[in-house]
Amino acid sequence: MAEENKTALSQFRETIHKIKSYEEALGVLYWDLRTGAPRKGMDTRSEAIGMLSGDMFKLQTSPELGEWLSALEQKGTYENLSEIDQRLVTETRKDYDRSVKIPPKLYQEYVVIAAQTENKWEEAKAENDYESFRPYLDKVISYTSQFIDLWGAKATRYDTLLDQYEPGMTVAELDHVFGGLREKLVPLAAAIAASPHQPDKSFLRQSFDKEAQKSFSLYILEQMGYDFEAGRLDESAHPFATGLNPGDVRITTRYLADDVTSALFGTIHEGGHALYEQNIMPELTGTTLSTGTSMGIHESQSRFWENVIGRSRPFWERYFGELQRRFPGQLDVSVDQFYRGNNTVQPSLIRIEADELTYNLHIIIRYEIEKLIFNSGAKAADLPEIWNDKYKEYLGIVPPTYAEGVLQDVHWSGGAFGYFPSYSLGNMYAAQFADTMERELPGMWSLVGEGNLIPIKEWLKERIYRYGKLRTPSELVSSVTGKPLDPQYLVDYLTKKYTDIYKL
Amino acid sequence: MAEENKTALSQFRETIHKIKSYEEALGVLYWDLRTGAPRKGMDTRSEAIGMLSGDMFKLQTSPELGEWLSALEQKGTYENLSEIDQRLVTETRKDYDRSVKIPPKLYQEYVVIAAQTENKWEEAKAENDYESFRPYLDKVISYTSQFIDLWGAKATRYDTLLDQYEPGMTVAELDHVFGGLREKLVPLAAAIAASPHQPDKSFLRQSFDKEAQKSFSLYILEQMGYDFEAGRLDESAHPFATGLNPGDVRITTRYLADDVTSALFGTIHEGGHALYEQNIMPELTGTTLSTGTSMGIHESQSRFWENVIGRSRPFWERYFGELQRRFPGQLDVSVDQFYRGNNTVQPSLIRIEADELTYNLHIIIRYEIEKLIFNSGAKAADLPEIWNDKYKEYLGIVPPTYAEGVLQDVHWSGGAFGYFPSYSLGNMYAAQFADTMERELPGMWSLVGEGNLIPIKEWLKERIYRYGKLRTPSELVSSVTGKPLDPQYLVDYLTKKYTDIYKL
Structure with missing residues (x-):
């Protein structure tokens, strides 16, 4: 050279x-x-x-x-x-x-507008007042549109936004995968709703000691192979994980007094993000490649641990006794009852409270609306009606208020258009990775049932974590699973799981 | 303009x-x-x-x-x-x-040497091995000497170092005030040692619940007017206070299981530092003047709260009951016994464990040694003998090991020559400020006895805290007390206090 x-x-x-x-x-x-x-x-x-x-x-x-x-x-x-x-x-x-490409002055204006819009959103949501929020949202949309002009539109204008969070992801591909997903999940959700075998989950709502919840969360993190010499667990209003460097990856959780699994599943979720960041190869430390390769792949790791592992039957066959011991007399149900109680499916209005299945429908609705805004010129004034129509169509329910509908999420206020698809991409990637793992790691579910989670973490480290941003999301999915992203894995996973639980 | x-x-x-x-x-x-x-x-x-x-x-x-x-x-x-x-x-x-004036390359070399020396010091202290530490210390001394050359010597070479921590302070002034102090304190310590009225403090050494200690520390901080919306209390191996901005001044403490007042006096001490930083005038926020004006003045505030207030008889007349309530059955002594038990004087080897009186002798020894190094060319090899001779002369005891003698403090390893005098300056300033406060704030001691500490904090705020670095230490002392620094206030304060306690 x-x-x-x-x-x-x-x-x-x-x-x-x-x-x-x-x-x-x-x-x-x-x-x-x-x-x-x-x-x-x-x-x-x-x-x-x-x-x-x-x-x-x-x-x-x-x-x-x-x-x-x-x-x-x-x-x-x-x-x-x-x-x-x-x-x-x-x-x-x-x-x-x-x-x-963004003039600094324009960007500074935008930062101020976005901050104002987030504040306004908080007020508007509290007061169920869409009308006063509408002009703010239109401004954020307009700035975002100007950015697309400056960056240059890809195949469609919305493609430019998607690429920020999931490099290489396109409307063409998402239309395909989300289409496949919606087509299968809407009837599956309907079959579940019609099942006479609805699990009972009332026992989950009691008063549960916070210190015992914390001790169990710490125990499960340790079982997952989270390295406490390279991280710590704190509390915050909204749980998050932050990878400062591979030797310092912190997570937070929030304990609810009347829910024994909310903080736990939150901790496992953030723990999944953290395992990714703790296990990136040291050669990348000190470079901008030492982080997850995309929002979707990151979310696949949190959701793999939270849902695929943490909400599985073998997991609770191993750990339910440990949980019971921490809450004497409070969880006198069978493992089967506990497992089913933590895996109910029910169409609901609020995305962040949704179950593993209907969650994806919440995301598809947001994706379709974002496309309408940036590719078809929908305005803030149009969104409540579009929102409600889609909830009616996909989930069979209509929000009685804006707060429970179009005003529920902060993302759009801050200009994070194109972010929502990452969540469902995470579910799809997770199911596809799990399929490969089942084939490559024989006895994977026996390991979970024995409480031997380390080989699972090691497999993920060797195949996914270590690469950080050294591979793009699509390179990673292909190299790990031998195939491009395919929504059928998630459909199969959900169908199999809920056919069993709801005896479909 | x-x-x-x-x-x-x-x-x-x-x-x-x-x-x-x-x-x-x-x-x-x-x-x-x-x-x-x-x-x-x-x-x-x-x-x-x-x-x-x-x-x-x-x-x-x-x-x-x-x-x-x-x-x-x-x-x-x-x-x-x-x-x-x-x-x-x-x-x-x-x-x-x-x-x-310091070439960046020279400074970088020095930073590395100082870090190595600190590491070496830790080892050497653990192994009581002065010989292997000696060459490192000589290097730090040599770099510091080069810095004095580059900065330019003031009246004496050591004056240049003093000025870093206590702007305007000189060897001439310190020789005068420390001379006055030593002359009075050595005989006072001797009289105390000879007194037949030695307080009992054995009751302080029991097993004390940590949560109860913490709750009492938090309570006292609140009584002092520490603003918890502008700070927080954490734990660390070595307690400290850090003023990030006046709205965020954090303190740490360390709880000892077998000592009921160690963490408490530590917390009051750091709380004193914190009150200073929390109450600097907002006009200085965002400037480098928004901090304490010198190490000595800062130390005067921590020591005023810890010793003058926190170890006073009126303070315990008000708060001893509160403490007793938190440790049922453990502190069955009278207020007088408790007060006297927390105010014993005893020549000892370790500075950080010394009492209010002999502490100053520890500092004077270090000051005299630092002068010998920079003004008379003493080398690291000379220090153990000088150290031991001075301990023999001023405190009547000789360290049996280096670890309990010349190796006990980290300061010199990191090149902080000129720092030690700040501690005793703090004691002298504190006594001088207290004298003014007693005259200007009528009923000051009744306020303490009633647990009404806020007027005391407000007086300090108006006269000292608010100015931050807007006044130099000597300007501040003169403006508050009407006089330059005078060691007699500390001598009078200690004489009065211990004449009472030891019935001299």
Whole structure:
């Protein structure tokens, strides 16, 4: 490699390392804000966060970075880079082009509008007042549209938004997979509703000691192979996981006094995110590749652990006794009753409270609405009616209020259009990965039944976790499962599971 | 003011704000490291801290900052600045000159050496091995000497080091005040040792419930007027207070299972530091003046609350019942016994375990040794003998091991020469402030006896806290007490207190 390109490479790598250090520092500040930072310090803290974010943005969009990228992309240079450097160049180029296309002034305006809209959303939801929120939402939509213009529309305008969260994902592919999913899940949900074998879950609603809940959550995390020397469990209003570096991946949960499994499944979910981030190969540490490859793949890991493993019959055959022991006299039901009680299906209005099956229908509705906004010009004024019609059609219920309908999620207020599909992609990826695992890891379900979860974690580490962003989502799915994303795995998984539970 | 100077001022202020934001972000990262950050993430975290510190240092030593300072210092400009801006210019000039005089390469070498020396110190102390530590300490001394050369010696070479922690403090002044102190305290300690009225403190050593200790610590903090919406109490191996901004001033403590007052007095001490930082005037927020004006003044506030208030008889007349209630059956002694038990004087080897009186002798010994090193060329090899001779002379005891002698403190390993005097300066300032308070706040001790501590906090806020770094230590002492620092106040306070307790 020519001397000048060696210099470009070392300066490029140094800048990447700096960007990653900023991300890590900001990660600690955000974690702190959400786990107990004192209220009165928040305004000044926000200024410090703004300053660091601004410095990081300058670094990410500096002309020098553009020049180093161009030098490293040259024919004769790129091919001689290591696999990691090649991927770093490709990923950084993508982020760079995205960022430099937005004039800083426009972006700053947008950040303010989005913050105002989030505040307004909170009020509007509390007061069930869509009308006052509508003009704010239209503004966020309009800014997002301007960004699409600046970035350039892909196959459709909405494709440009999808690609932010799930690189390479398209409307064409999602129409296909979500179409397949909807077609099978709507009748499955109907069959479940018509079943005379409805599980009882009333025993889950009692008063459960918080310390005992916490002790059980910690125990399960340890069973999953979560490394407590490389993380910690705290509490926050909204549970989250944050990977600061592979040696410091923190999770939070929220304990409900009257629900014995809410915090537990939340912890397993965040624990799944955390296992991903804790097990990325050390060669990527200090680079922007040391994180999950997409929102959808990340969500596949949280949902694999929460649903595929954590809500499985073998899991509870092993762990229900441990749970019972922590709540003496409170859980006098059979393992079967407990398992079924934690796997009920019921069409409902609120996405975040939905079961494993109908959850996907909530997502498909949002996906279809986002397409209508960016590809067909739907306005904020149109959304409540579209929302209600789709809930009627797919779930058979209509929200009595805006708060339980179109106003329930924060995502759109903050401009996160294109994010929702990740959740269902996560379910589909998880089912597809699980199918491969069942074939490649013989006796997988016996391991779960014995409480030997480590081989499962190790399999995921070798096949998925370690690569971080070194593989794109579609490369990863193909390399792990030998096939592209296919919704049939999720359909089969859900059909098999609920046919058994509801004796269909 | 000329247009160009207006620009210089606004760019100067912006840079100061940025420096302060870096300090705040770094403050959160350090707090996190010391209150539970996972072990395995520390190496990568240190790199992030190094990156931020490096960026901050670049800002603090940038040629532009030098130019803005020069512009603002010009005759005709400086006089037209606000009081705050004038002080910011003076303070920043001082830091700037200090920082730019050290070549970055030399400083980086020194940082590495100091870190190695701290590690070596930990080993050496554990193994009571001075010989292997000696060459490391000599290196730190040699770097510090080079820094004095670069900064330029003041009246004596050691004066240059003192000024870092206590701006304006000199060897001449310290020789005077420490001389006065030593002359009075050595015979007072001897009289106490000879008294037949030695208090019993055996009742303090039992097993005390940690949660009850915590609840009492929180209660006392609240009584002191610590604002929990602008702070929080955590645990760490070494208690500390950190002022991130006036709305976020955190403290930590450490609970000992077999000592009912160790964590409590530690919490009151850190609480005193915290009250200072929480009550700095909002006009200084976001500037480098929004912190305590010196180590000595800061220490005066922690020691005022811990010793003058927290170890006073009226304090326990009010609060002993509250403490007893939290430990039923464990503290069946009278208030007088409890008060005297917490105020015993006993020459001892370890500074951090020393009582209010002999503590000052520990400090004077370190001060005299530091002077010998930097003003008379003493080497690391000379220190154990000097140390032991001085302990023999001032405290009448000789350490049987290096670990209990010259190796007991971390300060020198990290190059913090000139820091120790702050602790005794704090005691002297505290006594002098208390004398003024007694005269200006009539019934001060009745307020303490009634548990009405807020007027005391408010007096300190109005006279001391609010000014942050807007006044220098000597300006502050003069403006509050009408006199320069005078050791006689501490001598009088200790004499009165122990004459009563030991019936001298």
